[in-house]
Amino acid sequence: MTKTTAVLFLDVEGGWGGSSRSLYYLVKYLARDNLLPIVVLRKDGPVKEHYKKLGITCLIAPEMASFRPADRKNFVAFTLYLWSMRKYFSFRKKIKMLVKEYNIGLIHVNHESLSLTGSLVAWELGLPWVAHVRTLLTPGWFAKLVYKIIANYSSHTIFITEPNLNHFKSLVGSSFNMIKTSIIYNITPESFKDSALQEMEGSENKFRVLSLTNFAPSRGVDRIIDIATELKNRGESDFLFYLYGKSSHSSVITGRPDKYFENLKQRVKTLGLTSNVFFMGHTIYPEKALAGCDVLLKLTRQSNPWGRDIMEALAAGVPIITLGKFTEFVENGVNGYINADYNVDDIVDELVKLSNSKELCSIISNANRQKARALFNGEDCSQEVRHIYSKVIKDQN
Template identity: 25%
Template structure:
């Protein structure tokens, strides 16, 4: 049995959180014992423990602007010492064969691997365009000799970080995210009931949805603007937002609620917080939209929609370009362009046959290209090769 220490930035249940959960759950069934380090309690911790996966709460040193404040910089050595003591206890009990940092934002994995001479893999799920100081900091961290392999979740993410850098290119491998299909298929009566009771919608209304964190760049305002334009000529449509804002950033939700009211769309727009059982929600959605105003490193929510046989309209940048096939599984639209979004939405609103055909093609592509089995197998091979080539000296 090989012990891999996974270090992660949060205990929420969004993109990189979900990919970690499916990965370590599958690893647990094999010859790998995953041990997961999280910074706090939350839905991810609960889900991991439900799968009998060991979870340790410890400082992970998530890089943020706050981290560079004077007070935090002064306390940093003490926090690092505290985290290393916790990880040493794990290493003493279960010899750690490999440290796996799942997301670029956590540093304790690299620090610990370097200090204890254990091999380290960094799985990068982010494209960070600003501030430039942080971008430079991360690029230097990726170049660290202690960082043996870099897994990128898309070619877009790899190209962003590795551009014109041969050293990083030699360490890099792209593994596209994978998911398994939910087995939920609701009968028409239950689908209509969910639409009416949970979403306040009539069964015949075309449901347009954006599922994901409510934040500065996920495109909620852009989609609302497009929906406002469409609602003037299409009465039988409804808009759904599913997701919650990041901690201490509730202003994004408050602003969205106010914008809905300003457009006089309270009766046509539903906003739901994060949902544990998102599969049932996907069943009642007709059109999925991922209108991110900045490049998505991957775009896991687009893949979730495709596995639910939904056509996806996505912004034509970042990882979404590797997921959506334009005019086949959905549409790729110019980023930050309301008119382009309205045009593509109108095509799907007015043509149910096209919606269903694209949804079926989306499902077929998701199964063929983004299977969970392929995702897990690729990462397992990378991890086991690192362990075989560089055993823990403990």
């Protein structure tokens, strides 16, 4: 970009989730070179203050309706989305004012849950938009609807990994224009020098296992209870499990929490694991949680070993044990352990192996930091995004 370009970023999470955190690091780098970022958050949250410290304009727009197809009750969720669109004109008014004030040339829709609303406001204002696909939507009619809107109407689509692109293609088909797609990995912090969270201090003589994911069946947090149980059965008492996250399933009508989380807590009590397994709630400081642990454990049923938790563990030099077949981030036996299938005994063996060897943990830690520097470099990744913006705006003009 040879002159300053204003880009409007639409963020659904406000700093409460991985996509929002990833956007923050992207914007942080983009703002360094001929780009004026304007960020609109659907939710007020901790990231607002981070943008403020960078001198980046950041506004809250709760009228920005979102819809993300999930495992169930999508018809009800979509109906509620349509109901929330009654506030769309108020949202469009805010965006129109920003476009006029800052001469915005492009809209970056940071999550597929905002693609319906983002595509509409971009079309009405005559602006190109870039979609950022960050998750694997559960296959179904609504997922195809969201993906096809992205495929047919976005000026360019960014995928965070190769599996995200392949999943998208499997639902949309081969008719969409691959030239308008890019795979760009998320950016991690340049360095980790944080101290552990206060609630994790004093446990240095134990082997501390960390989970940084919300509580839902698809996230597989219940499997961690299986692991803790098997360790107890083997007489391994030096393991502590810190489970950070919140219940991500709730009734879309009543707002009441799903029973999954409550059942997990009850199961821990029943199995006598309350002195080893701790439910810590949500943290806005995942880097501090990583600083206080010895290994990150991610046993997702979605086979997606590439989330924000994985990336930041790599950058922090924390060994990782996870599941899946995508080995670009975690290579088995090199910088952690990745299992194609879930097997309690194998995972417990890997945990015990790590806990018994500080040397092995150190080797993996160094390999992780090297991997993060190579894959998640802020200058390189943001430069790719700049090129996309330049081409999209040039084509639009």
